[in-house]
Amino acid sequence: MGRSPCCEKTGLKRAPWTAEEDMTLVAHIERHGHSNWRALPKQAGLLRCGKSCRLRWINYLRPDVKRGNFTGEEEDAIIQLHSILGNRWSMIAAKLPGRTDNEIKNVWNTHLKKRLEAASSPSAAPKRKAKNPVAVAAPEGPNSLPAPSPEQSPSTSYTSDEEFQIDDNFWSETLAMTVGSSVSGTESSGDPFGADSASPSSSNEEMDFWVRLFIQAGDVQSLSQI
DNA sequence: AAGCAGTGCAACCGCAGATCA
DNA sequence: CTGATCTGCGGTTGCACTGCT
Numbered sequence: 001m002g003r004s005p006c007c008e009k010t011g012l013k014r015a016p017w018t019a020e021e022d023m024t025l026v027a028h029i030e031r032h033g034h035s036n037w038r039a040l041p042k043q044a045g046l047l048r049c050g051k052s053c054r055l056r057w058i059n060y061l062r063p064d065v066k067r068g069n070f071t072g073e074e075e076d077a078i079i080q081l082h083s084i085l086g087n088r089w090s091m092i093a094a095k096l097p098g099r100t101d102n103e104i105k106n107v108w109n110t111h112l113k114k115r116l117e118a119a120s121s122p123s124a125a126p127k128r129k130a131k132n133p134v135a136v137a138a139p140e141g142p143n144s145l146p147a148p149s150p151e152q153s154p155s156t157s158y159t160s161d162e163e164f165q166i167d168d169n170f171w172s173e174t175l176a177m178t179v180g181s182s183v184s185g186t187e188s189s190g191d192p193f194g195a196d197s198a199s200p201s202s203s204n205e206e207m208d209f210w211v212r213l214f215i216q217a218g219d220v221q222s223l224s225q226i
Numbered sequence: 227a228a229g230c231a232g233t234g235c236a237a238c239c240g241c242a243g244a245t246c247a
Numbered sequence: 248c249t250g251a252t253c254t255g256c257g258g259t260t261g262c263a264c265t266g267c268t
Contacts, residue, residue, distance in 0.1 A: 015264095036253085037254070038253065051254085051255095054254080056254095087258085089256075089257065090256060091254095091258085101255095101256075105257075
């Protein structure tokens with residue numbers, strides 16, 4: 001497995017994307033698709049590397065990507081999913097329609113992680129000087145992400161009242177995936193039962209972990225599968 | 227009003243798996 | 248089968264913005 005040669009750096013832009021670049025990229029993808037990210041910037045006439053184009057498309061330009069504040073439900077879901085999946089942001093993002101792994105990662109690192117730390121040890125809570133302190137203090141309250149400026153968010157609008165729900169079969173899927181992979185021993189360090197994790201190590205503890213999790217989630221169907 | 231420090235987000239970097247020739 | 252290339256992912260960084268002193 002050779003490492004991919006880093007994209008040609010000379011002459012490539014690394015500044016924030018402009019509206020014009022966004023339009024060029026969107027127009028090219030709408031016309032030709034994005035079967036080859038590496039060749040795309042050249043074909044589209046962009047002075048960007050393929051990775052950069054891909055990231056921009058996935059995180060901001062895709063028509064189905066949501067922009068705006070995370071709801072309390074979404075934040076709770078992220079916390080819950082992170083407790084199961086660890087730092088597998090792409091998998092967490094797959095369960096939050098319209099949200100990207102990068103966005104979820106940012107929210108986790110900037111809000112949720114600190115909030116959980118503060119909750120677990122209130123005395124150690126850092127002094128807050130947030131743009132929107134309400135979001136830090138109250139999980140169910142308004143969210144802290146500022147509404148993006150128009151030129152930064154050319155895609156769909158989003159209201160904080162929008163409902164979020166995890167698929168009914170999510171927990172059973174996750175159980176099959178995570179437990180199955182932990183048996184095969186092929187999981188990465190993000191595995192909740194990985195060697196570097198504080199999660200249960202024996203099968204009994206593991207079972208107990210899932211039982212508690214499904215009870216917490218109210219997922220009787222998955223509970224019965226254990 | 228100005229300076230400082232903390233916060234949040236967009237973007238980049240580098241690694242690893244998947245795929246292709 | 249092997250090596251090269253591409254894609255996707257998670258971690259990290261840079262900087263604009265905000266609020267406090």
